[in-house]
Amino acid sequence: MGVQQISRFWHRRLCEASMLYAxxxxxxxxxxxxxxxxxxxLVLGMPLIAVILAGITGVVAAxxxxxxxxxxLGQASLxxxxxxxxxxxALIVGTGGLSSPFIAAxxxxxxxxxxxxxxxxxxxxxxxxxxxxxxxxxxxxTSTMIPSAMLTGELPILVGCLLWGPDDRAAEARxxxxxxxxxxxxxxxxxxDIVLNAIGDGVMxxxxxGMIELINPAAQRLVGWGDEDALGLSYQxxxxxxxxxxxxxxxxxxxxxxxxxxxxxxTTDRLRLVTSSGKTPIIxxxxxxxxxxxxxxxxxxxxxVTKEKAEERxxxxxxxxxxxxxxxPVASIEGYLGLTLNPATATIDQRARxxxxxxxRSAEHLGRLFQDLLDVSKxxxxx
Numbered sequence: 001m002g003v004q005q006i007s008r009f010w011h012r013r014l015c016e017a018s019m020l021y022a023x024x025x026x027x028x029x030x031x032x033x034x035x036x037x038x039x040x041x042l043v044l045g046m047p048l049i050a051v052i053l054a055g056i057t058g059v060v061a062a063x064x065x066x067x068x069x070x071x072x073l074g075q076a077s078l079x080x081x082x083x084x085x086x087x088x089x090a091l092i093v094g095t096g097g098l099s100s101p102f103i104a105a106x107x108x109x110x111x112x113x114x115x116x117x118x119x120x121x122x123x124x125x126x127x128x129x130x131x132x133x134x135x136x137x138x139x140x141x142t143s144t145m146i147p148s149a150m151l152t153g154e155l156p157i158l159v160g161c162l163l164w165g166p167d168d169r170a171a172e173a174r175x176x177x178x179x180x181x182x183x184x185x186x187x188x189x190x191x192x193d194i195v196l197n198a199i200g201d202g203v204m205x206x207x208x209x210g211m212i213e214l215i216n217p218a219a220q221r222l223v224g225w226g227d228e229d230a231l232g233l234s235y236q237x238x239x240x241x242x243x244x245x246x247x248x249x250x251x252x253x254x255x256x257x258x259x260x261x262x263x264x265x266x267t268t269d270r271l272r273l274v275t276s277s278g279k280t281p282i283i284x285x286x287x288x289x290x291x292x293x294x295x296x297x298x299x300x301x302x303x304x305v306t307k308e309k310a311e312e313r314x315x316x317x318x319x320x321x322x323x324x325x326x327x328x329p330v331a332s333i334e335g336y337l338g339l340t341l342n343p344a345t346a347t348i349d350q351r352a353r354x355x356x357x358x359x360x361r362s363a364e365h366l367g368r369l370f371q372d373l374l375d376v377s378k379x380x381x382x383x
Contacts, residue, residue: 006115011073015065018084021105022058025087026051047094050087057083078116084109085124089131097140098149110156114164121157128153201303208295210235210260222283222304224276239300240274256300259287263294269305281306319373326370334363 029051060083064076088109092100113124132149135141141149196203202219204212215230215238223230223238230238235256241249251257255266269284281304290296337360339345341353348356 006074006077008068008073011068011077012065014077014080015061018061018080019058019065021084022054022061022087025054025091026058046091050090050094053083053087053090057087074116078120081109081112081116081120082123085127089127093131097135098145098152103152106152107156110153111160111163113157114160121161124157125154128157201301204235204239204300204302205290205297206235206256206260206300207297208260210256212238213297219302222273222275222281222302235300239302241271242274242280243272244270246272246280255285256287256298259289259298263289263292263296265289269309273302273304282309319376322373330363330367330370334360334367337363 025046029046032046057080061080064080069076088102088105091102092106095102110124110128113121132141132146132153135149136146196214196216199216200218202222203214203216204219205214207213212230212233212235215225220226220230225238236254239256241254243249243253249271255268255271259266265286265288267284267286269282271283271285272280273283274280283302284305286301288299288301290299337356340348340356341360
């Protein structure tokens with residue numbers, strides 16, 4: 001039963017129409033008074049109050065057009081409309097009433113009363129009936145003029161009820177909401193496409209059956225398949241994986257099949273990808289379910305880590321070699337210091353024994369460090 005909420009689009013159109021309406025009235029009044037046009041006095045003889053109201057309508061419409069209240073567009077639009085109604089009423093009353101040459105302006109304005117809901121309809125009906133009652137009481141409207149006066153005043157309002165009834169306005173509001181939602185979703189989808197096309201990692205979206213629903217350009221370059229060729233195919237036809245021994249993976253060792261079955265994220269970097277050109281780069285795979293609900297599909301993100309793995313292997317080999325080479329002289333130093341501390345092989349005073357004992361402990365500690373480095377490098381290599 002309140003003010004009908006309208007979209008920003010219709011609010012702006014209403015403000016623009018009201019500003020144009022106000023400018024026309026003010027311009028016609030100025031034309032008569034400052035343009036020397038006397039032969040059109042009957043048409044241009046507008047009352048000053050109507051011109052003032054037109055100016056107020058134009059100012060209000062301009063302000064609400066530039067700074068529209070986001071949370072109260074319906075109320076703001078109703079204020080602009082009522083200003084236009086007041087201007088039209090003053091214009092008609094001041095130029096002959098029912099015989100006014102501007103009666104067509106009322107027919108146009110009154111049609112939109114129901115556009116603003118029941119509040120707008122009630123206010124306009126109140127104004128019309130108040131004028132008609134005043135005209136009858138004052139003798140300006142005779143009994144024979146009452147039917148035509150009521151038709152002129154209230155018929156466009158009734159027509160507006162048919163045009164802008166609650167069902168139509170609700171349908172229009174729903175349609176506007178759907179359009180705005182569609183525009184928002186389109187913007188989000190556009191941004192998502194930009195991100196997917198820009199990132200360097202390959203991305204695939206698979207449904208619950210493992211069919212490819214999306215593949216970004218980076219993934220196409222890695223596997224050597226085009227967008228049109230890969231979409232709708234099983235991932236196993238496009239993303240051919242082999243293990244470290246160059247043997248094809250089975251369903252038990254397939255990480256993607258595991259995530260599709262268990263709906264739990266999984267990460268691995270121990271598999272190779274067989275591309276369409278026959279290359280077998282090492283890839284890092286991150287497989288994540290689309291949602292917590294089983295059967296919703298998975299997102300596969302992968303990238304070539306062959307260079308990184310080669311650098312890691314070189315680093316591990318250097319550490320292994322350096323640790324092994326350094327461990328040998330350290331062991332010799334540790335052995336000779338042990339012989340020095342043995343009373344059966346050497347005789348030293350107590351002060352020298354203390355120094356050599358500290359050096360022997362440090363050599364033992366250094367030897368353990370090199371041994372730990374060897375163990376770590378072997379673990380990284382899987383030995």
